[in-house]
Every structure is written in structure tokens, then in C-alpha cells.
Amino acid sequence: MKALVYNGPRDVSIKNVPDARIERATDVLVRITSSNICGSDLHMYEGRTAMQPGRILGHENLGEVIEVGPAVDRVKVGDRVCLPFNIGCGFCENCERGLSGFCLTCNPGTAGAAYGFAGMGPYSGGQAELLRVPYGDFNCLVLPRDAAEKENDYVMLSDVFPTGYHATELACVQPGQSVVIYGAGPVGLMAACASMIRGASQVFVVDTHKDRLKLAEKVGAIAIDGTEADGVEKIMELTGGKGADCGCECVGYQCCNMHREEVPNLTMNNLVKTVKATGKIGVVGVFIPEDPGAEDVLERRGQLAFDFGQFWLKGQRIGTGQANVKAYNRLLSRLIEHDRVQPSWIVSHELPLDQAPEAYENFDQRKNGWTKVVLKPGL
Ligand SMILES: NC(=O)c1ccc[n+]([C@@H]2O[C@H](COP(=O)([O-])OP(=O)(O)OC[C@H]3O[C@@H](n4cnc5c(N)ncnc54)[C@H](O)[C@@H]3O)[C@@H](O)[C@H]2O)c1
Ligand SMILES: [Zn+2]
Ligand SMILES: [Zn+2]
Numbered sequence: 001m002k003a004l005v006y007n008g009p010r011d012v013s014i015k016n017v018p019d020a021r022i023e024r025a026t027d028v029l030v031r032i033t034s035s036n037i038c039g040s041d042l043h044m045y046e047g048r049t050a051m052q053p054g055r056i057l058g059h060e061n062l063g064e065v066i067e068v069g070p071a072v073d074r075v076k077v078g079d080r081v082c083l084p085f086n087i088g089c090g091f092c093e094n095c096e097r098g099l100s101g102f103c104l105t106c107n108p109g110t111a112g113a114a115y116g117f118a119g120m121g122p123y124s125g126g127q128a129e130l131l132r133v134p135y136g137d138f139n140c141l142v143l144p145r146d147a148a149e150k151e152n153d154y155v156m157l158s159d160v161f162p163t164g165y166h167a168t169e170l171a172c173v174q175p176g177q178s179v180v181i182y183g184a185g186p187v188g189l190m191a192a193c194a195s196m197i198r199g200a201s202q203v204f205v206v207d208t209h210k211d212r213l214k215l216a217e218k219v220g221a222i223a224i225d226g227t228e229a230d231g232v233e234k235i236m237e238l239t240g241g242k243g244a245d246c247g248c249e250c251v252g253y254q255c256c257n258m259h260r261e262e263v264p265n266l267t268m269n270n271l272v273k274t275v276k277a278t279g280k281i282g283v284v285g286v287f288i289p290e291d292p293g294a295e296d297v298l299e300r301r302g303q304l305a306f307d308f309g310q311f312w313l314k315g316q317r318i319g320t321g322q323a324n325v326k327a328y329n330r331l332l333s334r335l336i337e338h339d340r341v342q343p344s345w346i347v348s349h350e351l352p353l354d355q356a357p358e359a360y361e362n363f364d365q366r367k368n369g370w371t372k373v374v375l376k377p378g379l
Helices: 039-045 151-158 160-170 186-197 210-218 229-238 266-274 308-313 329-337 353-364
Strands: 002-008 011-016 028-036 060-068 080-083 130-133 178-182 202-207 222-225 244-249 275-283 317-320 349-352 373-376
Touching: 002 353, 011 353, 028 080, 028 151, 039 353, 060 130, 060 151, 080 130, 080 151, 151 160, 151 329, 160 186, 160 244, 160 275, 160 317, 160 329, 178 186, 178 266, 186 202, 186 210, 186 244, 202 210, 202 229, 210 222, 222 229, 229 266, 244 266, 266 275, 266 308, 349 353, 353 373
Parallel strands: 178 202, 178 244, 202 222, 244 275, 275 317, 349 373
Antiparallel strands: 002 011, 028 060, 028 130, 028 373, 060 080
16 A cells, blocks of 8 residues: 655655554454644654654544454444544543543553554554554544545544644633633644634634634634734733633644744743633643753753743643543534534645655645645545
């Protein structure tokens, strides 16, 4: 089969590799029809993680089931399925509690597994013609009849829509509240959309990319073009000097200042400043335990110069981590089915798999207009 293979930093290519296949009785084999490129793929693409050359990327996958293992009961050949980026077993202590992002079975020694991801187990990604799905009955979300017609909406259930929603869940967004969201990438845009679903009264989205801020305005958010003091002042002004009721971090450790230089503590400290006293903060942007190639000494050790004193004084709370996609994807899919939301509003490019290397390059440079790429191995 054809697949997008990671060769080394900023070097990916389409190669012929052995077909994915059923390896265990509980596996499902999927012919991929859509697989997105994600901001998380860029951490690997840029060589900022310990990704082994030769591995296949792609954790935001949707496709058609073409074979099921003998122990699969629920999922059938021909079903169109969307796969959560996390791989869960369904029976460990964490999966049982709905925390499938922290499965204890699928990546022994660590909590959490994913497709095509550094440090998340040996599983191949879905930027390929075929994908092996472990524990298929647990992991496959079988899509309704309009699956083909709304494929670019449903594929967002694999990661960014539930992840944006998870940010608002960690931040406990309540009806009528104001929310400040750092990052207008796909995850931040989905957190804005999720805040609207939850009834927020004011949603501020902070970034410097005008094309992305425009997309935030399309769902009714207030765009804040400024990641430093100006942006902070604007939010304080718009919230009567108190700060927003709650906040979401949707950027991660590569967050930048206005000159596009990495300042790893910028978004976290801005959240402490712009969220009110006692407000809650949801952090889904990725911060990694070590980054040996980083310029910042603390960042190399996975540490941050965090304004803990202010945070403590304000009595704020933080929730962090990978989104437990399974906890939300079924209900969020109904919002798509009944035309309440259209997450495909963030899609900027729909490309055949062969064009994935150029797509990575453009998306990595955050070129104007490259918000979300959906790769179509069938095209
Ligand atoms: N927790 C999870 O389960 C999960 C799932 C998916 C993605 N992620 C992570 O979420 C983060 C965002 O993902 P994405 O796909 O939207 O990425 P992205 O890189 O496309 O978007 C990040 C955005 O943040 C903006 N930004 C940079 N510095 C900023 C600052 N100081 N203030 C405000 N905005 C700033 C960038 O301009 C960019 O538009 C990444 O760290 C990704 O790895 C986490
Ligand atoms: Zn992703
Ligand atoms: Zn598990």
C-alpha cells in the first residue's frame, strides 16, 4: 500500500510499504478515505520528538471497514467509521472510567496510545491506504447514513472537535460565561465552536494569523490579534477589568511572541493574567516532558517559568492532557448528523495522499490559508 513515511526532520515521502492487515482477532481493517494533518504531526515532522524514521504518520482517520477479525461482534464490513486518535482497550481501569486517552493496555509502561505518534506505542498511522484498528469494537465510531456526504465534518471527530470540546470541559465552560482561547489553529477554532455549543456569552480567540482569526469570527468569536501585552489589555478591557470566566490553551509548548520567536511560557502566563480569580483553565495544547533540541534551557527539561504565585493568589485551577475522544465523539456526531454544527468550516485543503509532502511543508510554515488539510488516499 501507499503511505506517508517519516524519514527524518522535515523529510516525509510517499512510499510503498507492506499492507496493513488484521494481526489480532479483535482488529478491524479500514480502507482510509480521509486522514487529516494535525498540529501534533508537526512536532514529529520538525524532529522535535523521538519519532523513528520509517514510521507512518496520521492519527485523524476515517474510512470504510473492509475486514474484521474473528472476535469482532459489533463492527461490520462496509461500515463507515471514524477512529479516535487515542487507541483504547475498553477494559482497563482508565478506559472503564471513560479516560481512553490514558489507556493502560495499549502502550504498556505509559498511559495512552495513538496511531502514528511518537511515544504512543508502535501503531502505524492512517495517512495511508489501509489502517489496522486494534480493539475494533471499542474504537470504531460507526457513522450514520450521511457519512459520505459529510465526510469532512465527521473526520474532525477523530481529534480536533472532541479535543476542542475537551478544552472547554476542563475549563468547565458554563452557559453565559466568557471564555478566552489561546490559539486559532484547528484545535482553538473547535474550542471556540464548543464554547458556543455550551452557551458561552463571549468567546475571545487570540492568535496573530488573520486568516485563522477570520474563521473564529465565523462562529461568533471575538478575534484578538495580539499574543503579548496588547492582547492581554484588550481582553481585560472587554471583561471590565476582571478577566474571562475561564480559559483554554490550544497552542502548546511552541507558542510564540509577536516576532514568531518561541516563548514556551507565554500562553500559560497570559491565561493566568486574563482568566478571573477562581476561573478554570483547560490546557489541551501539548507540552512535552523533554525537548532536547530546544533553545530554552528549561524547555529542554520540559519545564516552564510559570507565574505560580499569581496563579495561586487567584485561586485558579488547571486541567491538562490528551483528550479522551471516546467520551465525546458519539454525542458530537449527532450535532453533525442533525446539522447543528459543521466542523468542516476549518478545512482549507482537500488533497490526494501523493501531495502530502508538499502539504506538510506548507502547513508547517503556517502559510496564509493553510488551516486544515484533509488527505484523501482514494483520490
Ligand atoms: N490534548 C490533545 O488531545 C490534543 C489533540 C490535538 C492537538 N493537540 C495540540 O493542540 C495544539 C494546537 O493544535 P493545532 O492543530 O490547532 O495546531 P496549529 O499549530 O495549527 O495552531 C496553533 C496556533 O497557535 C497560534 N499561536 C502561536 N503562539 C501563540 C500565542 N502566544 N498566543 C496565541 N496563539 C498562538 C499559532 O499562530 C497557530 O495558529 C498543538 O500543541 C497540538 O499538538 C492536543
Ligand atoms: Zn491531531
Ligand atoms: Zn484501556
